Amino acid sequence: MPGNSHAAFGGGPGEKGCLCSTSPAAYPTVQVNMRTGGKQQSGRTRQGNRWAKAVLIQAAHAAGRTRTYLGEQYRRISARRGSKKAAMAVGHSILVIFYHMVKTGEPYHEKGADYFITVNKQQIQQRLVRQLERLGNTVILQPQAETTLA
Structure with a gap:
């Protein structure tokens, strides 16, 4: 996982298993826009x-x-x-990823820096077409021709 060293997750001699001894609920998490029944709750x-928070924030800055x-998540939020706030959110993501890795025993699968573009490709295209049409342009979308390197 990017931004995480061996020492970050209990690699030290006296700290074996410092982050995996309990559930993620024991560590600081990000609460954004908490609403319950229309009532705004604290976002703190x-x-x-x-110590876990400090390690997660440090790992988040490195991952950024x-x-x-x-890294892309960090840049988008920051x-x-x-x-x-971006470091706290990415630190929370790292904690959730780490928890699931420990729970399931599966390795981390990187989504890639272009994940946010590919997951919402259709919405991004529609938004950009609308922006160009508002500026007085006519837009016709055609897929790029496949190029092969020989």
């Missing part, structure tokens, strides 16, 4: 293990400099909300 991060799914 809950208190948790401060990579060309991966987590553009809108700032680097600290």
Whole structure:
């Protein structure tokens, strides 16, 4: 997983299993736009293990400099909300990924930096066509011809 060293998840001699001893509920998580029954609740991060939080934030900042799914997530959130909130959100994603890796025993499968583009390709095309039409252009979409390298 990008941004994570051996020491980050209990690689030290006295800290074996520091993050996998309990469920992710024991660690700080990101709460964004909490609404229950129309009532706005707090969006603050809950208190948790401060050392785990520090490691996750450090790993998130490191992952933000990579060309991966987590790096792209960090860049997208930091553009809108700032680097600290982005680091907390990516740290939460890392924690959830790590939890599922420990729970299922499966390795991490990277989604890729272009995940956000490919998952919403149709919506992105429609939005861009509407923008160009608002500017007075006529848009005809044609798929690119396949090019083969020989």
